Amino acid sequence: MTQTNPSASPADLAGWQALANQLVFENRAYLNGAYRPATDGETFPCVSPVDGRELTQVASCNQADADLAVAAAREAFDSGVWSRLAPTRRKAVLLRFADLIDAHGDELALLETLDMGKPIAHARSVDVPATARAIRWTAEAIDKVYGELAATPHDQIGMISREPIGVVAAIVPWNFPMIMAAWKIAPALATGNSVILKPSEKSPLSAVRLAALAQEAGIPTGVFNVLPGFGHTVGKALALHMDVDCLVFTGSTNVAKQLMIYAGQSNMKRVWLEAGGKSPNIVFADAPDLKKAAAEAASAIAFNQGEVCTAGSRLLVENSIRTEFISLIREALTTWRPGHPLDPRTTCGAIVDQAQLDRIIEYIGIGQSEGATLVEGGQRVMQDTGGLFVQPTVFDGVNNGMRIASEEIFGPVLSVIGFETAEEAVAIANDSIYGLAAAVWTSNINTAHKVAKALRAGSVWINHYDGGDMTAPFGGFKQSGNGRDKSLHAFDKYTELKATWLVIE
Numbered sequence: 001m002t003q004t005n006p007s008a009s010p011a012d013l014a015g016w017q018a019l020a021n022q023l024v025f026e027n028r029a030y031l032n033g034a035y036r037p038a039t040d041g042e043t044f045p046c047v048s049p050v051d052g053r054e055l056t057q058v059a060s061c062n063q064a065d066a067d068l069a070v071a072a073a074r075e076a077f078d079s080g081v082w083s084r085l086a087p088t089r090r091k092a093v094l095l096r097f098a099d100l101i102d103a104h105g106d107e108l109a110l111l112e113t114l115d116m117g118k119p120i121a122h123a124r125s126v127d128v129p130a131t132a133r134a135i136r137w138t139a140e141a142i143d144k145v146y147g148e149l150a151a152t153p154h155d156q157i158g159m160i161s162r163e164p165i166g167v168v169a170a171i172v173p174w175n176f177p178m179i180m181a182a183w184k185i186a187p188a189l190a191t192g193n194s195v196i197l198k199p200s201e202k203s204p205l206s207a208v209r210l211a212a213l214a215q216e217a218g219i220p221t222g223v224f225n226v227l228p229g230f231g232h233t234v235g236k237a238l239a240l241h242m243d244v245d246c247l248v249f250t251g252s253t254n255v256a257k258q259l260m261i262y263a264g265q266s267n268m269k270r271v272w273l274e275a276g277g278k279s280p281n282i283v284f285a286d287a288p289d290l291k292k293a294a295a296e297a298a299s300a301i302a303f304n305q306g307e308v309c310t311a312g313s314r315l316l317v318e319n320s321i322r323t324e325f326i327s328l329i330r331e332a333l334t335t336w337r338p339g340h341p342l343d344p345r346t347t348c349g350a351i352v353d354q355a356q357l358d359r360i361i362e363y364i365g366i367g368q369s370e371g372a373t374l375v376e377g378g379q380r381v382m383q384d385t386g387g388l389f390v391q392p393t394v395f396d397g398v399n400n401g402m403r404i405a406s407e408e409i410f411g412p413v414l415s416v417i418g419f420e421t422a423e424e425a426v427a428i429a430n431d432s433i434y435g436l437a438a439a440v441w442t443s444n445i446n447t448a449h450k451v452a453k454a455l456r457a458g459s460v461w462i463n464h465y466d467g468g469d470m471t472a473p474f475g476g477f478k479q480s481g482n483g484r485d486k487s488l489h490a491f492d493k494y495t496e497l498k499a500t501w502l503v504i505e
C-alpha cells in the first residue's frame, strides 16, 4: 500500500473498509534479508476476529527456520556490520525505521485491527505512534549513554563498558503486537545485537510487514529476522537454541516459567520476562474526583477489550462509597460498548480468537458459580457479524480468594472487592502471585504515599490509571516477570558489562 498522510486517515467505517480491501498481506517469514516460506512449506490460517474471515495463510516456521535465522543473525553479528557500527549511525537507521512506521500508519493500524480485533481508532492513535515512539526514543538515546571508569589507584585504569550480547530472540504476544515487539527490538537493535522476532501465531501480520520497513530503513541483512509460527514449534526451537544468547519475552506467566526451564536445559541464555498481571485499582472514599476515578476504572478494564497485562481487573473500593461507585462505573461503561472494529467510533473491539472468547465466557460463569453478583454485562454479543464480541462485565461482592479475583482472565471482566481500611486494601492488593501494576486514588498525600510504597508492583499510579511513557521503566514484581522494558534501564537486558583493567607500567 502506498504511503499515507497520517492526518488523512479514513473518517468512517466505509473508508477503512475500502482501505482494508486494498491490503495485500505479506505472509512469509523474513530471514537473512528476504521473505521466504517456511522451510517445509507449512502454513497456518490467519483468521480475523472481526468477522471470522480467513485473511491469509501464514508461514508456519519450525526448527529448521530457527536454525537458519540464528545462523544468519550470528553471521551478521560477528561481521560487525551492525554490532560495530557507531551508535550515531545505528541511531540514524532506527530513526528512519520509526519514520517509515509513521508513514505507513494506516496500513499498520489496519493489520493490527484485522488480525487481533482492536478498534481501528486505538490501533491508529495508540499502537502505531507508540511503536514509532519506542523506536525513536531509544534511537535518540543510544549515542548519549556512556561507559564508566572505576575508582582505581593512580597507576591503573578500570574501564567499564557495555557490549551487545549477540543473538537475541524476542517472543511476543498478540494484545499489542507491534508495541510489544518495539519494546524489545528497539533496545536490542540500538545496542548492536542481531534479532529474531517471533510474533504470536494469533497476530503475525504487522511483524512480518515491519521487516520490510526495517530493510528499507537500512538495517543490514541478517540483523533483523521475523519468524511467524507457533510457540511449541519455532518458539521452543529458539528458546532451546544453543546459539541464542538472550531470550526476551512478553506473554503469560506459564510460558515465561517454561522459557526459564528451556534456558536451563540449553545454554543458560539470559532470559527476560514480562508476564501476567491481576492489577489492583484502589479507590478510597476521599478520591479527588469519583467520576474521573470511575471513568478510568472503566477504561482500565475495557480498553483493548481488557486484553491488557496491566488491566485494572481487581477494583478495591472503600465500602462507604461502593454502591455509588459501582453506578458511576456502569455509567462510564456505556461508552465502552462493543462495536465494529473498523468503525472509528468504536471503543471496544473483538476478542482475539475463539479460545480467548471461550475463556472469558467460562470465567463469567465461574464468577457466578463462586457467588459473586453480576451487575453489568456478561453476554457474548454481535454474533451475527461472525465476529467475537463480549460485553464489558462487572462483578460485585467478590472476595480475593475467588478465581475471578486471583486468576488472570485477559478480557473485560472486572471484580469489585470492598475494604474498610488502608491496611486491609494493601493486604488484599498484595495477596496475588502477580505484581505488575497498581493504582491508588485518594486526596490524602500521606495515604497516597503510604499505600504506593507498600504496593508490591512494578508500576504504581496515583490518582490516575496507566500512566507512563518511554522515560519510565516497565515490568513486574513477583510472577509478573523480571527486568524492565522502556527507558535506559531496558539496555541492561541487551548488553553484557565488561570490566577492562589496565595497569600502567
Ligand code: NAD
Pocket (backbone or CB within 6 Å): 171, 172, 173, 174, 175, 176, 180, 198, 199, 200, 201, 229, 230, 231, 232, 234, 235, 236, 239, 250, 251, 252, 253, 255, 256, 258, 274, 275, 276, 277, 308, 309, 310, 408, 410, 436, 475, 476, 480, 481
Ligand atoms: P502466551 O504466553 O500464550 O504467548 C506469548 C508468546 O509465547 C507467543 O508468541 C507464543 O507463540 C509463545 N509461546 C507459547 N508457548 C511457547 C513455548 N513453549 N516456547 C516458546 N514460545 C512459546 O501469551 P499470550 O496469550 O500471547 O498473551 C497474553 C499474556 O501476555 C497475558 O498473560 C498477559 O498478561 C501477558 N502480557 C504481559 C505484558 C507485560 O508487559 N507484562 C504485556 C502484554 C501481555
